[in-house]
Amino acid sequence: MRVLMLSTPLSTHFTPMVPLAWALRGAGHDVLVAGQPDVTDVAHAAGLTTAVFGDRFHAVDLFRAGLRPGRRPLQEFGQPTPDQLNSTPQVWRNHVSYYLDDYLELARAYRPNLVVSEQMEFSGRVIGAVLGVASLQFRWGVDPYTGAGERLVGLFMGPMCERLGLRGGLPDPDLILDPCPPGLQLPNLPSAQPIRPVPYNGTGPLPDWIHEPKGRAHRVCVSLGNQTLALNGVPLLKNIIAALATLPEVEAIVTAAAGHHAELGEIPANVRVVAPTPLTGFLEGCDAIVHHGGSGTSLAACHAGVRQLVLPQIIDQFATARRLVATGAALALDTAKEQDDPKVLAERLRALLAGSGHAEAAHRLGVAAREMPAPAALIPTLEELAA
Numbered sequence: 001m002r003v004l005m006l007s008t009p010l011s012t013h014f015t016p017m018v019p020l021a022w023a024l025r026g027a028g029h030d031v032l033v034a035g036q037p038d039v040t041d042v043a044h045a046a047g048l049t050t051a052v053f054g055d056r057f058h059a060v061d062l063f064r065a066g067l068r069p070g071r072r073p074l075q076e077f078g079q080p081t082p083d084q085l086n087s088t089p090q091v092w093r094n095h096v097s098y099y100l101d102d103y104l105e106l107a108r109a110y111r112p113n114l115v116v117s118e119q120m121e122f123s124g125r126v127i128g129a130v131l132g133v134a135s136l137q138f139r140w141g142v143d144p145y146t147g148a149g150e151r152l153v154g155l156f157m158g159p160m161c162e163r164l165g166l167r168g169g170l171p172d173p174d175l176i177l178d179p180c181p182p183g184l185q186l187p188n189l190p191s192a193q194p195i196r197p198v199p200y201n202g203t204g205p206l207p208d209w210i211h212e213p214k215g216r217a218h219r220v221c222v223s224l225g226n227q228t229l230a231l232n233g234v235p236l237l238k239n240i241i242a243a244l245a246t247l248p249e250v251e252a253i254v255t256a257a258a259g260h261h262a263e264l265g266e267i268p269a270n271v272r273v274v275a276p277t278p279l280t281g282f283l284e285g286c287d288a289i290v291h292h293g294g295s296g297t298s299l300a301a302c303h304a305g306v307r308q309l310v311l312p313q314i315i316d317q318f319a320t321a322r323r324l325v326a327t328g329a330a331l332a333l334d335t336a337k338e339q340d341d342p343k344v345l346a347e348r349l350r351a352l353l354a355g356s357g358h359a360e361a362a363h364r365l366g367v368a369a370r371e372m373p374a375p376a377a378l379i380p381t382l383e384e385l386a387a
Contacts, residue, residue, distance in 0.1 A: 001024075001029040001030070001113045001114060001382075001383060001386050002029070002030045002032070002110060002111060002112045002113050002114075003021075003024055003029055003030065003031045003032070003112060003113070003114045003115075003116055003382075003386075004032050004034060004106075004107055004110060004112040004114070004115045004116070004124075004127070005017060005021060005031060005032065005033045005034070005115075005116045005117070006033075006034055006035060006103065006115065006116070006117045006118075006121045006123060006124045006127075007033075007035050007039045007117070007118045007121050008035075008039075008092050008095060008118065008120045008121045009035060009036040009037075009038040009039055009056075009057035009059060009095075010038060010039075010057075010059045011038055011039065011041070011042045012140070012225075012227075012294060012295070012296050013039075013118045013120065013121075013140060014033075014035070014039045014042055014043070014118065015042060015200050015201070015202075015296055016118070016138060016140050016141070016179060016197070016200070016295070016296065016299070017116065017118060017138050018042075018043075018046045018048075018200045019198035019200055019375045020116070020138070020177075020195070020375040020378075021033070021043075021046070021048055022046070022047075022375070023374070023375035023376040023378075023379055024379065024382070025048075026376065027376070027379045029379075030049075031048060031049065032049055032050070032051060032110055032112075033048050033049065033050045033051070034050065034051040034053060034103060034106055035050070035052075035053060036052070036053055036054045036055065036056060036057050036099075037052060037054075037055070037056045038056055038057050038058075038059070040052045042202075045202065045203060046200070046203070051106055053099055053102055053103070054098070054099065060227055060230050060231065062091070063227070063231055063314060064231065067231065067232065069232075070232055070235075071232055072228075072231050072232040072233050072235075072236065072313060072336075073231055073313055073314050074312075074313050074314070074335075074336045074339070075336040075340075078336075079312075079318050079334065080314070080315055080318065084315075085144050085145060085149060085315065085316070086145075086147075086149035086152065087149070088120075088145060088149060088315060088316075089120060089145050089149040089150055089152070089153045090149070090152060090153065090156070092120040092121065092122065092153075093122060093152075093153040093156055093157060096121075096122050096123045096126075096157070096160070097160065099123065100123045100126060100127075100160070103123050103127060104127055104130060104164075107127050107131055108131070111131075112131070112133060113133055113134075113386040113387075114133060114134050114135075114136060114382060114385065114386040115127050115128040115131075115133060115134070115135045115136070116135075116136045116138060117135065117136070117137060117138065117173075118137075118138050118139075118140060119137055119138065119139050119140065119143065119145070119146070120145070122153060122157065122170060124136075124137075125137070125170060125171045125172070125173055126157075126160075126161060126164065126166065126170070126171065128171070128173075128174070129161075129166050129171040130164050130165070130166065133386070134174040134175070134385045134386055135171070135173050135174055136173060136174065136175045136176075136177065136382070136385070137173035137175070137176045137177070138176075138177045138179075139176065139177065139178045139179065139180070139192065140179075140295040140296075141179060141180055141184075141197075141295030141296075141298060141299050141316075141320060142180060142184065142185060142186060142295065142298075142316065142319050142320040142323050143178075143185065143186060143189060143316075144186060144316050144319040145316070146189050146190065153170060154169040154170040155169060157169060157170045158170075174385060175192075175193055175381075175382075175385055176190060176191070176192035176193065177192060177193050177194075177195045177378075178192035178193065178194055178195065179194075179195050179196070179197035179299055179372075180194075180197070180299070181197070181302055181365055181368040181369040181372065182194075182368050183326075183327055183365075183368070184302065184323050184324070184327060184365070185323070186319065186323065193373075193378065193381065194372045194373060195372060195373060195374075195375060195378060196303075196369065196370065196372040196373060196374045196375065197299035197300075197302065197303050197369055197372070198303070198374065198375060199279060199280045199283075199296075199299065199300035199303050199304075200280075200296075201278040201279045201280060201296065201297075201300060202276075202278050203278065204277065204278055206281045206282075207274065207277060209253075209272065209274070210281055210282045210285075214251065214285070215251055216248070216249055216250060216251040216270065217249040217250070218249055218250045218251070218287040218288065218353050219250075219251050219252075219253070219285060219286045219287055220244070220250050220251070220252045220253070220286060220287060220288045220289065220290060220349070220353075221252070221253050221254075221255070221279070221282070221283060221286045221288070221289040221290070221291075221306075222237070222240055222241075222244075222252055222253070222254040222255065222289070222290045222291070223254075223255045223279065223289060223290075223291050223292075223297055224236065224237055224256075224291060224292045224311075225291070225292050225294050225297065226257060226276070227294075228292045228294075228313055229256060229257065229260055231313070231314075233292075233313070234260055234263045234264070235340075236311070236339060236340070237254070237256060237260070237264065238263075238264055238265065239339065239340055239341070239342050239345060240254075240290055240311075240342075240345055241254065241264060241267065241268065241271055242342035242345075243342040243343070243345035243346040243349065244268065244270060244271050244346075244349075245268035245270070245271070246342070246343075246346045247270070247346055247349065247350065248270060249353075250270060250349070250353070251270050251271075251272070252270060252271045252272065253272050253274060253282070253286070254271055254272065254273045254274070255274055255275070255276050255277055256273060256274075256275075256276070257275065257276060258275055261273055279297070279300045279301075279304075280300065283300060283301065283304040283306060284304045284305070284306070286304075286306050287306065287307065287353060287359075288306055288307040288308065288309060288349070288352055288353060289301045289306055289307075289308055289309070290308075290309045290311065290349065291308065291309075291310060291311070292310070292311055292312060292313050292317060293310045293311070293312035293313070293316075293317030293318070293320045293321045293324075293332075294317060294320075295316070295320060298310070298320050298324060299369070301362075302324075302329070302362075302365050302366060302369050303366060303369045303370065304366060305362050305363045305365065305366020305367070305369075306362055306366075307329060307330065307352050307353070307358045307359060307362045308324055308329060308330035308331075308352075308362070309330065309331055309332070309333075309348060309349055309352050310324055310325070310330050310331070310332040310333075310334075311332070311333055311334075311339050312332065312334050318334055321334055327361055327365055328357065328358060328360075328361030329358060329361040329362035329364075329365045330352075330358070330362075331348050331351060331352050331358070333345070333348055
């Protein structure tokens with residue numbers, strides 16, 4: 001079986017599909033990842049074969065539009081409105097027109113039996129229908145986009161689809177894979193096949209400090225992601241570190257690119273600042289994680305069964321935060337005023353670590369995630385779909 005994988009040009013849109021690509025390769029199938037360098041660089045690092053198209057996309061520039069110096073998106077724009085959420089798929093619908101013909105040319109030469117796309121790469125569904133092969137859609141995590149936003153995509157893509165001989169607008173996928181553990185996903189979405197959210201946060205050696213014994217009552221990871229920090233998020237990270245300084249019972253591991261370390265100022269004794277490190281290497285040894293609500297980080301924390309303090313910043317991160325809170329495994333602060341107050345941050349983190357309620361809910365969420373079908377277990381389903 002030959003499998004073509006496609007992704008919009010954000011690395012975090014592609015990384016959830018990497019374990020599935022590994023499972024397909026392990027079962028003896030060919031996998032080709034097509035996309036811009038933002039995606040193919042990640043695929044190369046994961047040991048996958050690629051077809052590179054165009055230049056780097058620099059998606060962070062989309063979020064910088066209208067952002068004044070020193071202010072992050074939540075401070076500038078507040079939480080997204082329903083109209084803004086519905087407009088997000090339109091960005092990627094517009095992007096389809098730039099690469100669809102090139103992807104089709106590649107697909108005709110490669111002759112895939114199955115086309116796998118993450119949820120915003122609409123060209124995969126078109127290619128599957130044009131070639132008469134099955135197409136599969138892979139959700140990243142909590143999905144607030146399917147609905148009005150996707151219906152608009154289907155409407156506006158109608159002429160493009162008709163040009164290729166497809167009636168009825170954007171084709172539906174033949175199968176949807178959803179990595180959200182039971183109870184986490186939003187209700188009323190199209191039915192999907194569950195798939196275990198196997199964490200993939202990049203590769204690299206385990207640093208020596210991972211093996212050091214925990215020295216305080218609680219170990220907490222802080223990971224805001226590269227994009228959050230790039231969007232004027234360093235002051236937020238400083239607020240978190242200031243909060244941690246008032247919690248002597250906590251030892252914290254803060255991940256941040258080396259270029260940001262000097263901006264953080266004096267670091268308290270109970271905080272260790274490290275370069276970005278794959279969370280899979282140490283997250284299960286933590287009692288909690290403080291993060292921005294990105295899908296990859298959220299699902300990695302679910303899989304590890306750790307408590308979560310979520311500080312959402314943009315777009316779908318707010319929906320993710322609300323769903324995590326609803327499971328009982330997380331608390332959230334979703335306004336800039338709360339996030340910018342170290343006292344509020346410290347109080348919320350202390351509440352997350354107190355008692356057993358959040359810990360038990362996080363454990364249940366971790367068990368539920370690990371009981372979902374592993375990517376390898378779904379290969380027979382995909383083989384049947386392709387046939």
